[in-house]
Amino acid sequence: MPELPEVETYRRLLEELLVSQSIVAFEVLDAHVLATPEEELRQALVGSTVTDTSRLGKNCFLELSTGQLLVLHFGMTGDIGAYRHDHDRPRFTRVALHLNNDLRVAFIDPRKFGRIRLASSIQAFQTEKKLGPDALDITAEELQQRLGMRKQAIKPLLLQQNIAAGLGNWIVDEVLFQARIHPERPANSLSIEHFGALYNAVQLVLTTAIRHEAVYRYFPASFLIHAREWDNSPTPETANHLNCPIHKEAVIEKTYVGGRATYTCPLCQPRYNQ
Ligand SMILES: [Zn+2]
Incomplete structure (x- = not known):
């Protein structure tokens, strides 16, 4: 199960792959992992740029140029992959972000307990999910x-x-x-x-x-x-x-x-x- 260290490792990879890139398409292969309606996600994502990444516990955040946040939770078996062509798409890819540099970033999740949703801010998400401070930040x-x-x-x-x-x-x-x-x-x-x-x-x-x-x-x-x-x-x-x-x-x-x-x-x- 992806724990905080795995999620931090995914965040660093997403930071490298996504920051300053704009999203040109939002491809959904299995809507089971979506916790926000697909069309709402597509509207927020397509045309926006990822400006930053962060993490709270086992949640990873992608900050969008629209001011919204994409929240990724990796469930039991979630992972990240990158590819360029349909025939290289990793097995169990549920959702893919297509970038303007032709790269595609995959949310991979064989068991489909992972979740992707929009949030208005980290603070709002933290309050809604009743999360304490991140374990690495707590004194x-x-x-x-x-x-x-x-x-x-x-x-x-x-x-x-x-x-x-x-x-x-x-x-x-x-x-x-x-x-x-x-x-x-x-x-x-x-x-x-x-x-x-x-x-x-x-x-x-x-x-x-x-x-x-x-x-x-x-x-x-x-x-x-x-x-x-x-x-x-x-x-x-x-x-x-x-x-x-x-x-x-x-x-x-x-x-x-x-x-x-x-x-x-x-x-x-x-x-x-x-
Ligand atoms: Zn001992």
Whole structure:
């Protein structure tokens, strides 16, 4: 599933491909991914120029010369491609923007959970979708303000997009591992030092993942991600690495917290006892 690091990687590609280009046609191959009526999208897009790109959590924004925004959400399997001729169009392209330089930019989505819509501003979209600040922008103080009084376990809170936008399941596990915090620890038991560690871990995990364009086999050996099972079976790459990267003797534990598969090191992240 495209998480914040993948979406940031797509945004950078879209920035390169689209900024300063004008859109000459809007081609819809499968209207399932449209969350704004097709004709309304076509009217806003055709003839306009993309002036900038930005991102909030897992949402990517294309700013148009008309002042409107095109919002892309990549769902479970969304991706971006570029091509020049119909016969090179990537499989599962649902929508394509045709540019004045003859390039075409594809919104690819095999499972069709992605969505494309218009918004009037990032602020309006953020309010409508009840999104918190982007996870890369949130400060240690904001984390403490938003979480420090909450009695619930820290992991499900970090997954709530209204607290920080863009933290998905494996990212939160990695953040809590790097910050040495047990995922079921009540948020209101965390100290100011814990929130500092949490902030540092969010920055470390997201910037590392973005630097490696979300290809996790390139992540540092000190990351928990190498001990995760994907799709409930160990991949050949990870099958031999199910021990803690810090404590070779400790076996990573898999549990469920708030219904989500959760990986922890029993030595790095001891259970919290009041
Ligand atoms: Zn450990």
